[in-house]
Amino acid sequence: MTDLDKESFYALHNIYSDVPTAFGIVRTNGLPLGVDAVDCAVYRTLSRVNHSCAPNVHHTWNPKTKKEYLHATRDIAGGSEILTSYLDPFLVREERMKRLWKSFQFECQCELCAAPSPAEYDLTVRRIKICSDLIMTCASSDPKKSIQFVRETLALLDKIGGEGKTPFYYDGYQISAMYGDYTLAQEFATLLLESYIMDAGEEGENYERYLKYSQNPRSHERAGCAPRRILS
Numbered sequence: 001m002t003d004l005d006k007e008s009f010y011a012l013h014n015i016y017s018d019v020p021t022a023f024g025i026v027r028t029n030g031l032p033l034g035v036d037a038v039d040c041a042v043y044r045t046l047s048r049v050n051h052s053c054a055p056n057v058h059h060t061w062n063p064k065t066k067k068e069y070l071h072a073t074r075d076i077a078g079g080s081e082i083l084t085s086y087l088d089p090f091l092v093r094e095e096r097m098k099r100l101w102k103s104f105q106f107e108c109q110c111e112l113c114a115a116p117s118p119a120e121y122d123l124t125v126r127r128i129k130i131c132s133d134l135i136m137t138c139a140s141s142d143p144k145k146s147i148q149f150v151r152e153t154l155a156l157l158d159k160i161g162g163e164g165k166t167p168f169y170y171d172g173y174q175i176s177a178m179y180g181d182y183t184l185a186q187e188f189a190t191l192l193l194e195s196y197i198m199d200a201g202e203e204g205e206n207y208e209r210y211l212k213y214s215q216n217p218r219s220h221e222r223a224g225c226a227p228r229r230i231l232s
């Protein structure tokens with residue numbers, strides 16, 4: 001590293017020791033290289049972006065360009081802070097607090113955590129968890145029900161800010177393509193592409209694949225593999 005990079009690196013926060021050790025700094029500030037990745041990277045700027053449970057940007061690692069990206073998920077007024085989430089989505093306040101303390105040792109004071117009554121948000125999050133688990137459970141036995149759970153999950157997400165929809169548009173697309181309902185598959189594929197561009201941009205690793213689905217909903221590898229059903 002250059003002297004400037006070294007200085008910047010050792011100035012990062014370290015929750016494991018008062019002495020600035022490389023191990024503690026990487027553990028505290030490293031961003032995983034993709035979902036569920038073991039490897040991580042520390043950045044001079046991106047590792048300094050603070051956390052909010054109601055973030056205004058989404059961060060993604062792109063294995064093709066080997067870069068980490070931030071995409072705005074809502075309008076951000078000039079001069080306001082860029083905030084990302086260090087947590088998995090759809091956690092109730094108590095669970096968020098527990099995880100943030102364990103991994104980063106701070107008490108979150110974001111707009112969501114500071115809200116006087118988190119009960120409604122927490123109830124919505126719990127229902128999202130139930131519905132999203134049922135989407136795939138029902139996909140083979142009752143695909144129509146499965147699509148209803150996709151729609152309910154999307155409506156619940158709208159209630160809490162509308163982010164995190166991409167995987168559910170994918171579920172809706174995949175299930176309708178499998179059962180040969182290509183009108184519905186087209187509807188979900190279009191929404192999937194729009195939502196993915198918001199999350200990861202056109203440089204995102206899945207962009208080409210989702211573009212292909214939106215141009216031809218029959219192009220999914222499992223399209224038409226189940227007996228044809230109208231699910232809409």
Ligand SMILES: [Zn+2]
Pocket residue numbers: 052053054096108109110111112113114
């Ligand atoms: Zn918070």
